[in-house]
Amino acid sequence: MGFRTTVADFLGRVLSPGVTGPAVDSGAAAPEELQSFRWMEVARRVMCGYVTAAIQRCPVVVYRDGMRAEGTDTGWLWNVSPNPNQSRPEFVAELLDDLLVSRGEALVVPVRSGGVHRLYVADGWCAKPVPGAATVYSGISIEGSTEVVPYPMSADEVYHFDIRGVGGGWSQLMEASSSRYDRLADALGTAVEDRNARRWIMHSEAPLTGNDQQAKAVRDQVQSQLMPFVKHNTGVMPLFKGQSLERASNDSGRLSGTSAKDVASVRADMFALVASTFRIPAGMLEGKTAGFDADLTSFLTFAVDPVARLLSDEITRKQCSRLRWRRGDRVEVDTHHVRHVDLFEVADKVEKLVGSSINSPNEIRGFTGQDPIDEPWADEYQRTKNHEDAGGGETK
Numbered sequence: 024m025g026f027r028t029t030v031a032d033f034l035g036r037v038l039s040p041g042v043t044g045p046a047v048d049s050g051a052a053a054p055e056e057l058q059s060f061r062w063m064e065v066a067r068r069v070m071c072g073y074v075t076a077a078i079q080r081c082p083v084v085v086y087r088d089g090m091r092a093e094g095t096d097t098g099w100l101w102n103v104s105p106n107p108n109q110s111r112p113e114f115v116a117e118l119l120d121d122l123l124v125s126r127g128e129a130l131v132v133p134v135r136s137g138g139v140h141r142l143y144v145a146d147g148w149c150a151k152p153v154p155g156a157a158t159v160y161s162g163i164s165i166e167g168s169t170e171v172v173p174y175p176m177s178a179d180e181v182y183h184f185d186i187r188g189v190g191g192g193w194s195q196l197m198e199a200s201s202s203r204y205d206r207l208a209d210a211l212g213t214a215v216e217d218r219n220a221r222r223w224i225m226h227s228e229a230p231l232t233g234n235d236q237q238a239k240a241v242r243d244q245v246q247s248q249l250m251p252f253v254k255h256n257t258g259v260m261p262l263f264k265g266q267s268l269e270r271a272s273n274d275s276g277r278l279s280g281t282s283a284k285d286v287a288s289v290r291a292d293m294f295a296l297v298a299s300t301f302r303i304p305a306g307m308l309e310g311k312t313a314g315f316d317a318d319l320t321s322f323l324t325f326a327v328d329p330v331a332r333l334l335s336d337e338i339t340r341k342q343c344s345r346l347r348w349r350r351g352d353r354v355e356v357d358t359h360h361v362r363h364v365d366l367f368e369v370a371d372k373v374e375k376l377v378g379s380s381i382n383s384p385n386e387i388r389g390f391t392g393q394d395p396i397d398e399p400w401a402d403e404y405q406r407t408k409n410h411e412d413a414g415g416g417e418t419k
């Protein structure tokens with residue numbers, strides 16, 4: 024299997040061979056097809072898929088006066104149904120695609136219609152910074168239309184998430200390196216194909232000249248008979264008098280230093296660059312399972328938590344006034360639920376957490392994905408005898 028076929032399978036695309044000069048090349052891709060491969064974008068989308076899958080497991084928790092509040096409108100919009108056309112996972116996927124891949128920023132617009140609040144990820148807008156005041160957003164496009172919000176909105180009225188200022192300059196790094204890496208990978212891929220491609224030369228005793236009808240007949244023969252013949256391993260090619268086919272030889276010596284491994288190494292280097300830029304273990308992007316537990320811890324700490332904090336802070340500052348924030352109001356993207364929890368594996372740890380009064384039984388059940396117990400004792404903090412002083416009294 025040639026390099027280009029391998030890449031096409033990886034990206035889920037089917038490439039068609041091109042024809043150059045007198046030789047029919049069944050393996051080379053057309054220039055526009057080479058330009059369509061954006062390896063750095065592939066790496067970013069793999070990275071975004073991991074972060075998206077993690078954030079989709081994180082509930083948005085609303086706190087009122089420092090206590091967790093259930094059944095709020097904010098919780099409904101961010102956890103269940105942002106708008107009539109999207110579920111929460113779809114909404115999060117669109118939001119993070121804009122934030123991590125397409126734009127480096129995302130704009131979420133609250134819309135009130137018929138007394139019902141909705142949230143939409145804008146697919147276009149024009150931002151006008153106002154020195155010393157809130158930025159004004161105009162021309163806001165939602166689901167391809169500017170009629171949903173036909174008026175400008177202030178920065179105080181929308182949720183604007185921008186990772187470019189907190190991501191360590193990843194956007195500038197991606198822009199500077201993406202095109203160079205893509206050109207290098209395409210050049211290496213073309214070199215490998217040029218060495219391994221199957222080429223044929225069609226001979227004809229008579230020159231390919233004549234009227235338009237004769238020229239069209241030759242073109243039709245090449246397209247309808249010759250091309251299918253050279254593209255398949257088996258077949259029959261009818262030839263007219265004076266015509267013959269010859270397998271063209273490749274100058275393999277000229278490209279002996281280039282192989283598919285060279286292209287794979289460039290791809291691995293690009294994936295490693297994206298991984299380090301977004302603080303994701305390279306093994307995760309490459310699909311390696313060795314040391315996955317340690318990689319997952321690093322991934323949650325340095326890749327997921329910053330995104331969750333960015334979302335939490337923006338929602339909090341737009342939902343809560345300064346006075347309410349002082350009283351304990353906040354909105355938090357809870358990342359405790361990202362890991363899959365096996366009850367049998369964490370049983371001993373759970374017992375220690377409850378027995379040392381770090382968590383109540385219902386708090387632990389929330390971490391393990393179980394429903395709370397509707398009993399007063401389940402919300403109380405307990406302490407085992409092991410955590411009392413030697414005299415039997417409670418530790419002060």
